[in-house]
């Protein structure tokens with residue numbers, strides 16, 4: 001999906017958030033190569049081509065919301081379907097390498113909400129250039145084993161309408177502030193999360 005020669009520019013241009021988790025893309029947090037990639041991923045042509053793979057007609061009719069993750073803590077990755085306001089989700093991973101024997105932080109598509117071992121396909125290591133995309137349904141369960149540290153990802157979610165996008169963007173900006181304040185608490189809490197935990201969004 002990505003040119004290996006772009007890896008170091010994308011790394012340099014990747015946003016440096018203070019908190020862990022996904023935050024709404026803002027052009028001034030990122031360098032040029034990340035912004036150019038975001039433009040490609042959100043173009044109508046790309047959306048429609050992806051929609052064909054996913055069985056969604058004219059995916060470009062739905063507004064894309066881009067969120068970016070630089071690091072995770074142990075709280076992240078619990079099993080969920082994505083919220084009903086999402087039509088389809090895309091994850092593009094940008095980590096130069098991932099420890100070969102480590103399952104932590106590898107994306108899993110799952111048959112049910114309470115068993116992280118119930119994989120439908122082999123887990124997906126979040127390495128540079130790997131793209132995972134799926135149609136959101138009431139059973140699009142996914143998650144990963146707890147991981148703490150740097151894990152670079154660009155996420156695009158095509159949302160049902162512009163109101164959903166405005167709501168999620170507002171919430172995401174607020175959470176950037178809250179996550180900065182509560183980062184320490186969050187890390188402490190995350191340590192106790194069960195690997196099979198699920199959440200609703």
Ligand SMILES: O=C(O)CCC(=O)C(=O)O
Nearest residue numbers: 022082091107142153155
């Ligand atoms: O980071 C990932 O691999 C998955 C993230 C995810 O499922 C989400 O943010 O809804």
Ligand SMILES: [Fe+2]
Nearest residue numbers: 080081082142
């Ligand atoms: Fe998700």
